[in-house]
Every structure is written in C-alpha cells, then in structure tokens.
Amino acid sequence: MPTGAALWANRGSIAVGGFLSWLGPFGVAFAFVDRTGHIAVPVELFKSLMIVIGGAWGCFLLARVFRRCPLTLGTGLSVGVFWLLINGAADLLVLVPMSHMSLSMYAMDIGLRYLLIPIFGTTLGIVAERVRTPNA
Numbered sequence: 001m002p003t004g005a006a007l008w009a010n011r012g013s014i015a016v017g018g019f020l021s022w023l024g025p026f027g028v029a030f031a032f033v034d035r036t037g038h039i040a041v042p043v044e045l046f047k048s049l050m051i052v053i054g055g056a057w058g059c060f061l062l063a064r065v066f067r068r069c070p071l072t073l074g075t076g077l078s079v080g081v082f083w084l085l086i087n088g089a090a091d092l093l094v095l096v097p098m099s100h101m102s103l104s105m106y107a108m109d110i111g112l113r114y115l116l117i118p119i120f121g122t123t124l125g126i127v128a129e130r131v132r133t134p135n136a
Helices: 003-009 011-032 043-065 073-099 103-109 111-132
Strands: none
Touching: 003 011, 003 073, 011 043, 011 073, 043 073, 043 111, 073 103, 073 111, 103 111
C-alpha cells in the first residue's frame, strides 16, 4: 500500500494518537497542581517534567502509530505536523482559556515546544529509511 493510502486508511488511529499525545501530559499536569489551581512544585521543575513526560509519551504513541503505517521521512513528518496542529488546537480550546494566558505568552511558554513533535516524527522516519537502505 502506498504511503499516502496507508496514512489515509489509518487516519482515525492517527487522529486519536494525536489527541492522546495532548491528553496524556495534560492529565498528568494535574498531579502537580494544588487545590487553589497553582503549581505545587517549582515552575522550572514542572516545565522540565512536562517536556520529559510529553516527549516520552509522544514517542511511545508515534511508535504505536507506525506499527500500522509505513515509516518514512514523509509519513513521520506528516503525522508529526498533524499532531502539532491537534495539540495546538486543543491548547487554544482548553489550556489557554483555562490558564488565562495571552497568545504571545502561550507561544513563548508552551507552543514553541510542540515543534518537537514533527522533529521526533521526522527523525524516526529518517532513521527508518536509513535502516532499510543503509548504503544510500
């Protein structure tokens, strides 16, 4: 099955994976928030933990998605960009209003970090292509 067709055939599980890549860290974050809604650990620690947790969770979900789809640079980049858009949209609908952040503060504090999603997907695709054709 050509790559584009495989992505299209698995669009539901890809979309669910993208949503879960947002929902997992969002849910875990509540473990670090006190009853008044304030972060209960030092902010720097919280941000570091969210990057590590989000990155590990995202890699796990990418690996699951690519059990069903052929992993190439193109599919890695496509899924990564799609998940970036899902995560950004979910934040704009839920996190930004909930936290009362301005869009510029959101972009600097959280949004820019989502660029890791297509970077991870693309990197996985590059590695997979090199493994398949080691002399290329």
